[in-house]
Amino acid sequence: MAYKVLNNISVKDTSSSKLAAIKTDMLVLIINKGTKNDSSFKELDAISTKYLSKTIASHLKDAGSSIILPKMNGIAAENILLVKGYEKDTPMHKWLSMYASIAKKGNQLGAKDLAVMCGDVSPNDKDEFWLIEMVAKTIESNVYIFSETKNKTVKKPSVKKLTIITSGLSSANLSKAKLAAKKGYAIGEGVNTAKYLGDLPANHCTPKIIEKKVKAMTKDFPKLKVKSFNEKDMEKLGMGSFLSVSRGSIEPARMMVIEYKGAKPSEKPIALVGKGVTFDTGGVSIKPSPAMDEMKWDMCGAATVFGVMSTLARMNANINVVGVMACAENMCSSTATKPGDVVTSMSGQTIEILNTDAEGRLILADALTYVGKYKPSYVIDMATLTGAVVIALGRHASGVMANDQYLADMIVSAGEESGDRAWQLPLWDEHQSCTKTRYADLANIGGGREAGTIHAAAFLSKFTNDYKWAHIDIAATASYSTPVKGGTGRPVPLISELLLNKKLK
Ligand code: BES
Ligand code: MN
Ligand code: ZN
Numbered sequence: 001m002a003y004k005v006l007n008n009i010s011v012k013d014t015s016s017s018k019l020a021a022i023k024t025d026m027l028v029l030i031i032n033k034g035t036k037n038d039s040s041f042k043e044l045d046a047i048s049t050k051y052l053s054k055t056i057a058s059h060l061k062d063a064g065s066s067i068i069l070p071k072m073n074g075i076a077a078e079n080i081l082l083v084k085g086y087e088k089d090t091p092m093h094k095w096l097s098m099y100a101s102i103a104k105k106g107n108q109l110g111a112k113d114l115a116v117m118c119g120d121v122s123p124n125d126k127d128e129f130w131l132i133e134m135v136a137k138t139i140e141s142n143v144y145i146f147s148e149t150k151n152k153t154v155k156k157p158s159v160k161k162l163t164i165i166t167s168g169l170s171s172a173n174l175s176k177a178k179l180a181a182k183k184g185y186a187i188g189e190g191v192n193t194a195k196y197l198g199d200l201p202a203n204h205c206t207p208k209i210i211e212k213k214v215k216a217m218t219k220d221f222p223k224l225k226v227k228s229f230n231e232k233d234m235e236k237l238g239m240g241s242f243l244s245v246s247r248g249s250i251e252p253a254r255m256m257v258i259e260y261k262g263a264k265p266s267e268k269p270i271a272l273v274g275k276g277v278t279f280d281t282g283g284v285s286i287k288p289s290p291a292m293d294e295m296k297w298d299m300c301g302a303a304t305v306f307g308v309m310s311t312l313a314r315m316n317a318n319i320n321v322v323g324v325m326a327c328a329e330n331m332c333s334s335t336a337t338k339p340g341d342v343v344t345s346m347s348g349q350t351i352e353i354l355n356t357d358a359e360g361r362l363i364l365a366d367a368l369t370y371v372g373k374y375k376p377s378y379v380i381d382m383a384t385l386t387g388a389v390v391i392a393l394g395r396h397a398s399g400v401m402a403n404d405q406y407l408a409d410m411i412v413s414a415g416e417e418s419g420d421r422a423w424q425l426p427l428w429d430e431h432q433s434c435t436k437t438r439y440a441d442l443a444n445i446g447g448g449r450e451a452g453t454i455h456a457a458a459f460l461s462k463f464t465n466d467y468k469w470a471h472i473d474i475a476a477t478a479s480y481s482t483p484v485k486g487g488t489g490r491p492v493p494l495i496s497e498l499l500l501n502k503k504l505k
Pocket of ligand 3 (some may be wrong): 277280298357360384385
């Protein structure tokens, strides 16, 4: 099963087809200062007997505002959406919301297809190809509507096709534009994969169900090789830390390892590791009831791995990547781990579990040890790990901590480029607080109420000594709770940017 929403995204240059002749349900024109001098716009405006330019002058005062015009004689489009574009120095999030609102307007209107002229202004340091990639990515990921678990009130996205209209591109630049659109589409598909898995209720998204979906994905992408580990396999590997989390649940844990080989076999892979807690009750250290439903998004790290692997396969990317999805359900029952229990991790270090709600790090500890066997060039884990990161950074940035500054810098910069931002927090020796326990080598909590995000990362760092590693805490960014709840598909754009564009050295 593929998780893309649109059937097709294409690029068309207006030198070969006039704007007035484009048959579409919704022609979207992003209006900049220079638009009035654009020959294809001038032609369209003349056909409308200047109705377009008059509407722009009288109704589109603020950047980002828009107006829908109905069908006009002589113009093939059923509707025209005029959007007042932004200036070069407008912050990137506003650009992305502008494209998102175009997608949503298309669905509201019941349009089957959109044709978007992006305008000739892009943010500082970005070119027209960046713009095309962002339009493709943002529209694909915002026509998405979740309705799998609805029966009588199903709402399906109406928009199925996007044409990006450029003007006067040389044939070399047209190929570049097409590649940018393809990339944006592939990233948008990855975002939707992650959103969908996150949005699925926990009873529709157990570790076994995720395993099935991952295996099914290899039908679309034969280049992805999947190995799946059940609890017996994990026991043989000595993953006592991971298994302590699923002990209380009737749903068995699963670890899926997805290999993608797009480069020479001799090239070391980059490893991605995702926390996949399909539901986090907290275990015996049970969470309070309000908003506990949001713990169905506690598998968004694993969902990001799933999404990114599909994007890489879709793009035929020339790198080697191994993705690990570490999935378990954290429940409380008579078989559940109890506070004070001591388990042995795959690394050999014993862990005193003082709080069963600090379960993500227990799963990651063993998954991180496991990927060491690939001798990876870099390891990046993604996890909805701490509520503290919401307090530290708010909803707009994921938290990055690393044992390698180059990797941290590249992640932050990929976040800036893609509009899926991350910000670094320190990870110092002073933060090693989990070592102070009488009964094991490590405790799974430490540091009290201080810097919970960093203390969690410090625990993980005890399992990542053998390679260059970064941890991304996505508890604040992978889903949102207002005005309605939903998954965001983050940090698929950041990681895709990092792997497809940045090329880690
Ligand atoms: N899954 C939660 C973190 C979380 C909180 C994600 C809010 C999304 C939104 C994680 O397993 C957890 O419970 N962390 C604890 C750690 C604590 C017990 C040290 C937390 O943040 O309270
Ligand atoms: Mn927890
Ligand atoms: Zn959790």
